[in-house]
Amino acid sequence: MILLKFKRKALISFVCVLTGFMIAIQFQSTQKPDIRETRDVWEIRKQLQTEQKKQLLLYNQITESERILEEYSEKSEQEQLNTLKESTEVLKEKAGLTEKKGKGLLITIEPLFENESERVESYPSITPDLLNRLINELNTYGAEDIAIENERIINLTPIRYVNGKTYVNNHALPGIPLKLKVLSPNPKRLLDYVQVSESKDYFAIEDLSLSAEIKNGLVLPGYEGVVDLEGIKVKEQAEAGE
Numbered sequence: 001m002i003l004l005k006f007k008r009k010a011l012i013s014f015v016c017v018l019t020g021f022m023i024a025i026q027f028q029s030t031q032k033p034d035i036r037e038t039r040d041v042w043e044i045r046k047q048l049q050t051e052q053k054k055q056l057l058l059y060n061q062i063t064e065s066e067r068i069l070e071e072y073s074e075k076s077e078q079e080q081l082n083t084l085k086e087s088t089e090v091l092k093e094k095a096g097l098t099e100k101k102g103k104g105l106l107i108t109i110e111p112l113f114e115n116e117s118e119r120v121e122s123y124p125s126i127t128p129d130l131l132n133r134l135i136n137e138l139n140t141y142g143a144e145d146i147a148i149e150n151e152r153i154i155n156l157t158p159i160r161y162v163n164g165k166t167y168v169n170n171h172a173l174p175g176i177p178l179k180l181k182v183l184s185p186n187p188k189r190l191l192d193y194v195q196v197s198e199s200k201d202y203f204a205i206e207d208l209s210l211s212a213e214i215k216n217g218l219v220l221p222g223y224e225g226v227v228d229l230e231g232i233k234v235k236e237q238a239e240a241g242e
Contacts, residue, residue, distance in 0.1 A: 046140055049140060050136065050139065050140050053139075053140075061094075068087050095154065095223075096145065096152050096153075096154035096222065096223045097154075097222050097223050098222045099219065099220065099221055099222045100145055100183065100219075100220045100222075101217070101218065101219050101220070102144075102145075102183045102218060103183070103184070103187055103214070103215065103216045103217075103218065104143075104144075104145075104181065104182045104183040104184045104187050104190070104214075104215065104218050105180075105181075105182045105184065105187055105190055105191055105194065105212045105213065105214060105215065106179060106180070106181060106182075106212065106213055106214075106215045106218065107179070107180040107181075107182060107194065107210065107211070107212045108177055108178070108179055108180075108210075108211050108212070109126060109176060109177060109178040109179075109180070109203070109208055109209070109210060110176055110177035110178075110208070110209055110211075111123070111124055111176055111177075111207060111208065111209070112124070112203075112204055112207045112208055112209040113207055123175070123176070124176060124206055124207040124208050125165075125166070125175065125176060126166055126173070126176065126178060126206075126208065127161060127166060127206070128159045128160060128161050128166050130199070130202060130203060130206060130208075131148070131159055131166065131168075132159055133198075133199050133202060134180075134197075134199045134203075134210075135153060137193075137197055137198070137199050138182055138190070138194075141189075141190050141193040141194070141197075142184050142185070142186060142189065142190050142193075143182045143183070143184055143190065144183045144184055144185065145182070145183040145220050146180065146181070146182050146183075146220075147180070147181045147220040147221060148168055148173065148178060148179070148180050148181075149168075149173060149174060149178060149179060150221055151168040151169045151171060151173075151221075152169070152220060152221050152222060152223040152224075153168070154223050156225075157169055157223075157225075158170065169223070169224070169225050170225065176208070181215075181218045181219075181220050182218075183218060183220065187214045187215075188214065191212055191213075191214055194210070194212045195212070197210070
């Protein structure tokens with residue numbers, strides 16, 4: 001009985017921490033939008049739409065957490081344990097911590113030019129600014145999950161430029177060409193957006209091309225980095241009768 005209560009408390013704590021972690025991420029990203037000095041009205045509108053979607057997602061997560069807690073309180077101890085285990089797996093999937101399969105787009109980034117001339121040209125590479133722009137547009141257009149090469153993109157993913165290379169999740173990306181896997185409930189609609197995306201023009205300026213095709217069996221790896229939950233605390237309450 002003591003062991004069962006311990007397991008139940010441990011699962012409750014884990015679910016609460018993971019839920020808090022996801023809400024904290026959404027809240028932080030909502031409170032600190034990426035502001036640039038040279039934005040035009042169209043870019044500001046798109047940024048506003050993105051922030052509104054993040055806020056809606058936050059409200060949905062809070063509502064879902066409240067529903068889970070209500071269901072939990074109405075069940076027996078064994079049912080509570082099963083519910084918590086299922087909820088934990090769902091939360092891990094939503095946070096991008098597990099492998100995920102589905103339909104979506106396979107996006108290829110490759111050189112725009114054919115280096116067949118005798119003149120010397122530097123081989124193009126993708127910069128963090130270009131990659132961030134593309135990811136933001138994909139999220140705006142309805143992407144649910146994104147991975148570049150073998151790196152899962154989550155809300156905590158750092159994209160940096162270190163010693164001439166772009167790092168994602170603290171791992172250097174390989175050279176061009178690169179593959180992005182993007183899951184979406186409506187791949188055709190997402191493909192239409194990508195084909196007229198502003199990112200294609202920005203990539204072309206850097207001698208890079210952006211092409212996409214619909215795929216039904218995409219497999220995205222889970223996020224393998226360390227999730228920092230520092231500052232998130234679980235408030236424990238004494239159970240009646242203890």
